[in-house]
Amino acid sequence: MKQPSKFRSAEKKQVAVFIASMLLSLSSIAATQPSANSDAEQVLRGEYLTRAGNCMGCHTTRGGKPYAGGRELVTPFGKFVTPNITPDNETGIGHWSEEDFWQALHYGKGRDGSYLYPVFPYTEYTKVTRQDADAIFAYLRSLTPVAQTNPPHKITSPYDNQFLLFLWRTWYFKEGVYEPDDSKSEEWNRGNYLVQGLGHCNACHTPRNVWGASQDDKLAGGEIMGTYWYAPSLISHREAGMGEWPVDEIAKLLSTGVTGHAVTSGPMATIVRQSLQYLSKDDMRAVAVYLQSLGEKRGEEAPRKIPPMPERVSRYLALGEPVYIKHCQECHGKSGEGVPGVYPPLAGNRSVTMTSPLNTIRSVLYGGFSPATAGNPRPYGMPPFQHIIRDHEIAWVVSYIRNAWGNFGSLVSPEDVDSSRGNEF
Known part of the structure; x- marks a missing residue:
């Protein structure tokens, strides 16, 4: 027996409403639950x-x-x-x-x-x-x-x-998520976020007080706790400040570990190999833009005058020259000019003439190795010399290269060499 048409119509409406509600529920669930993708x-x-x-x-x-x-x-x-x-x-x-x-x-x-x-x-x-x-x-x-x-x-x-x-x-300590500087570009802010936050560059490149707390002068350089390495200032043009570098060259150094006139070594080489080389091109450029903005510009600074050298200092430096000729000159050149992209120059090299001689001493003791990266898969390295030359000879040669070819740095003693030994990075 057929049902009246008005009942069949009502049933159709109920089914339609039920299907619509089910579809709505399913779409709601799909919207609130994250997909596998x-x-x-x-x-x-x-x-x-x-x-x-x-x-x-x-x-x-x-x-x-x-x-x-x-x-x-x-x-x-x-x-x-x-x-x-x-x-x-x-x-x-x-x-x-x-x-x-x-x-x-x-x-x-x-x-x-x-x-x-x-x-x-x-x-x-x-x-x-x-x-x-x-x-x-x-x-x-x-x-x-x-x-x-x-x-x-x-x-x-x-x-x-x-x-x-x-x-x-x-x-x-003061907690707080990074807050962008509206007066700066989006790229600069991204670089700042990576350097000051996730990259935690301050952890190494900032001086610390006796309680191990970072000082107010961020990225001004400091000795890395427990490593006997010095992380240079990223602001001063006398250390590792990049204010006068092209952005692309900064990015190349941080992503490959080497440019035509600079090479990373020690702890920084490890950071480049394990971390920085994997940054995207956009993020690496953002970091470079930020670091360039921090670096000092020399401007109209008068040329640095080197004072007359006392006779006793000249005699001390002369002791390092034959050591250099025997062990260093073949790679770094007669005048410390190096080989671009292979052996770093020593003449005019800021890492050689920094106030702290730690990195230069440790490079002679333990060798200097730039990182193997996708952009520089087979880097050249410098062998260790601690088993070949004695502490006083290392002091002589480091003092020599810190003051030859127009360089000007403090002298290094055998005691400085001995005290620079510690845990290798």
């Missing part, structure tokens, strides 16, 4: 940001598994051991949430709320945006878990006191 994109972005921050550099010990920690960082306040940041539930960050990770990065607090020591550079990482922090965490969570229990810190008393750390934070 968006998750993959976040992990990929997190990998890029993690490299930009060189997280693996500290959280991987020599010969160890990536991000499993165990690297020992030596400071005047004790020895700190980097933690396992793979997603292992027992020894890593497997039980961490995005909020826990943000608390560590932005506020410098552990998952349990305890204060972290600033050997972990949260003083710089606090400038990282929440979006970038979440992406980094997503990437770390995507890693294969590594079950590795690392030894505890060995902090010298009384610095192992959380109350003293609270006072330190009160005086020297």
Whole structure:
């Protein structure tokens, strides 16, 4: 028996309403739940940001598994051991949430709320945006878990006191995400964000006071804690300031480790190899634009006058010349001119004449090696000489090259050479 047409019409309306509501619900669910593609994109972005921050550099010990920690960082306040940041539930960050990770990065607090020591550079990482922090965490969570229990810190008393750390934070730490400078370009702000935040360049290139806190003169240069290397000023034209460099040349040095007249070595070479070479062209240019803006311009500065050399100084420097001729001249040239893109020049080389002779001494002791990068896959290197020439000969030759060919720098003693020895980077 057929139903009246008005009943069939009502049923059709009910079915139509039901289907429409189901479609609306499904579209709502699809809109609120992230797709597999968006998750993959976040992990990929997190990998890029993690490299930009060189997280693996500290959280991987020599010969160890990536991000499993165990690297020992030596400071005047004790020895700190980097933690396992793979997603292992027992020894890593497997039980961490995005909020826990943000608390560590932005506020410098552990998952349990305890204060972290600033050997972990949260003083710089606090400038990282929440979006970038979440992406980094997503990437770390995507890693294969590594079950590795690392030894505890060995902090010298009384610095192992959380109350003293609270006072330190009160005086020297202020959290806050990077705030763009509206008077500057978007590119400049991006470079500033990368240098001051994720790149944490201040951690090395800024002088520190007796409490290990960065001084107000950011990027003005300073000795890198526990490494016996000096990170030069990125402002002064007498050190590593790049105010007069073309932007493209700055970008080339930071991405390949070498230009026609400059080579990175020591800790900076490691940073270029592990981190900077992987920056996108746009980000690398942004960093270069920012660093160029910081560098001093010489302007109308009068030529530097070298005072007359006392006879005893001349005699001391003369001792270094035969050492140079025997061990250095073949590569660096009779007049310290070097070979462009291969062996750096020593004449007029700011890294040679800086106030601190540390880097030059350590390069002679342990060798100088520019990084192997995609843009410079087979770099030339300088062999170590500590097993060939004695400390007093190293003092002679370093003093010589710091004062030959128009260079002007302080003299180096055998005691300076001995005191410069320490843990290799």
